[in-house]
Amino acid sequence: MWINQMVLKYDELKARKIPIHRSTPGFRTQTPEARQFIASQPAYTTEINEWVETIPPANPRQHRKGIYSIDCETVWTTTGTQVGSITIIDWRNYEVLNVKVRPSSRVLNYNGMVSGLDGKQLFQAPGLWTQGQVQAFIVDKIKTTDIIVGMQLKMI
Incomplete structure (x- = not known):
């Protein structure tokens, strides 16, 4: 297929x-x-999501369609869920991005059993990104013509 x-x-x-x-x-x-x-x-x-849309490629004829998989781990904060880490890989399994994201609100639960995240990783580790930095990276890298391979697990 x-x-x-x-x-x-x-x-x-x-x-x-x-x-x-x-x-x-x-x-x-x-x-x-x-x-x-x-x-x-x-x-x-939802205000905390601060929705940012991807944009079309500057030159669609020269832009090779990419296929990406994005995985996010989230934490629960006083303003809702926020991204705590994000990993993006391309179809060749090349790591495009793999960073921890500093929450902008007070964390109520790190969801550590699922996310593997803790306070030290999200507030004291070097190289932390903000949600805005992650969004800017994604808008620069992933265009509207690219394909995002996603997953969603639901307990039935």
Whole structure:
């Protein structure tokens, strides 16, 4: 199966309640109700997420479509969940980014059993990034034509 055959379409993203980028085919042609649904998603409305959209490549003809996998570990803070670490690898298994992210709010639970994170790693370790730095890196590196391979685990 080719990777493009596995890319979720607008209706599939909506059904799974996955944040939908404005450049997703079908986004602009949807009904006002659909646009309202998109705008009501947590990624667009939760202040702590500080949603930042990726941008198209400067020269689409010269941009080779990338395939990336992103894994985030989160901690629970006074303002909701925040990213505590992020790893991005490309389709060749090359590590694009692997950093710890300093939370901007007081941490209530490091979720250490799942995340493996603790206070020392997120507040005292050298080389900590902020959420804004991570977002700027992603916007610079990953474009709207790239593919993000994601995962979501749910307990049934």
